[in-house]
Amino acid sequence: MEEVMHNPNQYKPIPCGVMAGWERVGNEPVFGGAMGTVFDNYVIYEDGIYKMWYSWRPVTCIVYAESTDGRNWTLPKVVLTYDEESEWECSEVSRPTIIHKDGIYHMWYTGHKWCGRHSTSVIGYATSEDGIHWHKYGKPVMVCTQPWEREMIWCPHVIWEEEENKYKMWYSGGATPKAEADAIGYAESEDGINWNKHPNNPVFKPDPNIHWEMYKVSACYVWKQDDWYYMTYLGSDSDMRAANGMARSRDGITGWQRHPDNPVFGECEGEWDCAGVCKVSVLKQEDGYLGWYNGFNHTLEEMGFLVHKGFDFDFPDYGEEREPRRGDGTCCSEINTLY
DSSP states (O other), X not given: OOOOOOOTTTTSOOOOSBOTTEEEOSSSOSBOGGGOOEEEEEEEEETTEEEEEEEEGGGTEEEEEEESSSSSBOOOEEEEOOOTTOSSSSXXXXXXXXXXXXXXXXXXXXXXXXBTBTOEEEEEEEXXXXXXXXXXXXXXXXXXXXXXXXXXXXXXXEEEETTTXXXXXXXXXXXXXXXXXXXXXXXXXSSSSSOEEOTTOOSBOOOTTSGGGSSEEEEEEEEEETTEEEEEEEEEOTTOOEEEEXXXXXXXXXXXXXXXXXOSBOOOTTSTTTTEEEEEEEEEETTEEEEEEEEEOSSOEEEEEEEEESSOOOOOOTTOOOXXXXXXXXXXXXXXXXX
16 A cells, blocks of 8 residues: 655645636536546547547447537447457557547557556557547557556547657556556657657656645646647545646646646536546637536546636746635636527
8 A cells, every 4th residue: 555644735625616717617517427437538629510539437438429519419429449359458448639630530548457456557549530430559559668657557648749740648657456647757759659758757746735736646638829838637635536737838848837726627516526626628719718527426427518718827927926816715607608
């Protein structure tokens, strides 16, 4: 069992609601309920259609849905399943990240082998011409090779950096069969298959002086805006309560500046996401951002919807500090009229 050092901050309540200009849309999840746990989605927008790939725990696979408004979605279609004969993805596939480039959809995902304390997870790769029918590469494109990763890496997030002509991946490592990953690593690739991990991994670690993320950070989503790499990330305290924060970095590797209002995405007391907020994915629009997240309610994870008007996340100037602007910790007002 891992030893957790006592920290006087660990029993502080995690602030609820959302900050930094984000707002929850509606008072019901967009996925979940009778479907059971759904989590870790990726959304792109093409030809007037929002396209989402997400993880569906009861069927241990990756599914696909479409929407015209980001809130009302078609029924899920199973698009990627595990392989019972595989040595590395024989139990589950989950946590997709998608890039549509040169007429081909590229997916990186987590392949799981669940077998007690000998469980493993690695990162796989698949391609598709339509985003629905996928061809797997056949073997993992990233496995555990650095001590901090232990036996499990997951939650890949990949972007294509046009200026540098390379893929960049942030991923989570150090998970166990009973606990979330410890920290976030970084790797680069020219072809999406052969990856070079950063020698100073992990590049983003929990801060023991910040109570809500003092134990673990993982499950990041990264995008670039105005020469900054922005990131949402899952933080956990020593009781494994989940919330989500934001940070930014000039190079996506070093000098991460955490948002002073973190956790930017917190649980909402008395609502369907009352027990925590896990991964948050975002999508840039002409007038701001949309976001989707899996919220937890002690029974299952369901998918919620967020909106951010404009592109200013209210970070202070780099190197400057300010006091958090969170008020009384109540949830933000709902904006049902927008969607």
